[in-house]
Amino acid sequence: MRWMMKGSGNLPIMFALVTLKKPAEVNGGMAPIFYAKDEKEREKIATYITRITNATVHDMEEGTYILTLNA
C-alpha cells in the first residue's frame, strides 16, 4: 500500500471513452462514451474533455481513446 500514498497520485479512474466505432460496437460500462465521426472530431472531443477535467488521454488504438483521471 505504501506506493499508493507516494508519487503523483492514486489509482487512475476510467473516466470516459472517445471512439470512432459505432454505438452497436462499443457500449455499456461505467464510463460515458463519446462517438466521433472521424479522427479530427475524436481529437477535438478528447482535447475539450481534458481541458475541462485534467484527464489523461490514452490511445487504445483501433479507433478508441480512453480518458483516465488520476485522482
Place this chain on the structure above:
Amino acid sequence: MAKVAMPALPLIIGLLFGFVTRFVTLRIDYRQYPGYPAGYTSHLTFGFIAAFIGALVVPAFIAKEYTAVSFLALAAQQFSQIRMVERKSLESIEQYTLVKRGPEYIEGIARTFEQRNYLTMLVGMISSAAASWMWWAGIVVGLAGIGVSLLAKSGETIGDLMWVRPGKLWFERTLLYVDDVMMMEVGMPHPRERYLRDGMGVVLEPKNPLGQAVLWDLSQREAMVYDAVQMVGVQKDVGYPEQTPLCRMEMPGASGRAALSIIPVEKDMKALIEAVQGTPVLESTKANPLVSKYIKQLKKKGRKGAVDDEGKR
C-alpha cells in the same frame, strides 16, 4: 560553597568554532534551499544559539552550575522543533509545486537541518571542553570538528552508485521509450511531437546491487526527478499530465536499469546528468532492510557486488 568563576575563553572558543561549523555546513545550490535571506538568518541564528549552548556545558560544569546545565538540556530539546519547522515550510511550498519533492525527500532535508544544529552544538561543546584544559587545544579540536562536519555534510549521491548516460527518446506507436525503458502512454499527437522535439532522456545503470536497490525505491526516483527539474526546468502546467517528468524502471524485464524523461525548459544534457548524479541518496532508502544488509556485506567483503549466485554471504 565558594563559587568558581566561569572562564570566558573556552566559552568564546567554543562559540566561535560552533558558529563557524554551522556557517560552513549551510549551503545553497540548484536545489534552492534555503536560497532566501530569511532562511540564512534564521538558520545562522539557530546555529549561534546551538553553539552557545554547546560551548556553555563544560564551563558550567567546571563552575559547578548544575542548574545551568539542566536548563541547557531543556534548551537542546527545543532544537528538535527545527525539523518540524522545516518540514512544515517545505510542505506548504509543495502545495503549488507541480513536480513534488515527495514526503521522504522533505523529511530527509528537515532531518539534515536538525542534525547540523546538533553537530554545531557538539563542536561547540568539545572545543570549549578542550579549551578549558588548554586554550590551543580548543582551537585544534575546533578545527578538527569543522573538518569532520564538512566530511559529514557530503553524503552519498546517486552518481556514486550508478552510471548516468544520455538516452534516446522514441515512440513505439504511442508508447514513450527512453532507449529500451518504457515510460508511459501518450495518447494525443501533439505531446508526442513535443517530446520528440524538446524532450530529453537519461538512462541510469546501477553499478552494484546497492545501487539497484536504491533505484527500486520510488521516493528516491521522485527525488531525482525533482532535482532534474530544479536544474533544467520543465514544461508542465496544470492539466497536462502527459508532460510530467518521469523516472521508471525497465519493466517487465526488471534488469534494474531506470530511465528519466523530461521536457526541459533548457535543453542541456550535461546539466541534466549532473543534476541526477548530484541527487542525495535518501536516508529512508538506506533504512530498507535489504539495502542495509547490502551495506554491511559491502563493508565486510570490501568489494562491489555483495551476493554471489547462490546468495551466500
